[in-house]
């Protein structure tokens with residue numbers, strides 16, 4: 305979390321450019337830009353880099369690690385009101401308690417054990433956070449997420465049995481494939497399950513994701529500049 309990265313890259317300029325691109329992409333397919341939530345991915349970046357983005361009025365952020373979020377965000381929440389923090393990284397069941405305390409949205413619900421642990425914790429603290437189910441659209445063995453063929457049953461488990469507030473689906477396409485195919489697949493699975501939320505698209509492909517119906521795009525590098533090496537996706 306050093307402040308040494310990309311000293312010349314101004315995150316407020318990054319934010320403005322990304323918002324402009326988001327608006328154009330939405331307009332190109334007749335969508336309202338207000339229907340696309342920009343989740344500014346601030347992982348690895350220190351609070352001094354995040355503050356200007358908050359000061360510019362942006363309130364929705366994403367972090368991929370519970371411990372890092374715990375170190376950064378309570379301070380920032382003291383300084384700025386109405387922050388919404390999304391968990392966009394893998395969640396271990398032994399960190400569920402901390403995650404529910406520090407995050408507002410869980411985007412990476414990727415297995416039954418986690419669904420049950422979240423349901424239990426939401427009930428315990430009476431705080432029912434919105435969740436997105438992560439779908440492994442590329443069926444990559446090393447990647448987290450529900451297999452597309454098991455998605456419908458998993459949505460039913462989470463929504464009907466565990467009574468989770470399932471807002472939508474999330475995916476991270478394979479790096480070496482055309483993301484549009486994965487965005488289309490995610491949109492199709494969401495539609496047949498009656499889910500409206502689609503968290504898809506990152507710095508390199510968020511405009512395509514918007515064309516395919518993304519309601520949430522997770523953009524880090526294009527706002528904050530490149531990350532220090534400590535990054536883990």
Ligand SMILES: *Cc1c(COP(=O)(O)O)cnc(C)c1O
Nearest residue numbers: 345392506507522523524525537
């Ligand atoms: C890091 C990360 C992002 C942001 O990636 P960029 O390419 O920097 O925009 C988006 N989603 C997830 C799940 C990530 O881990």
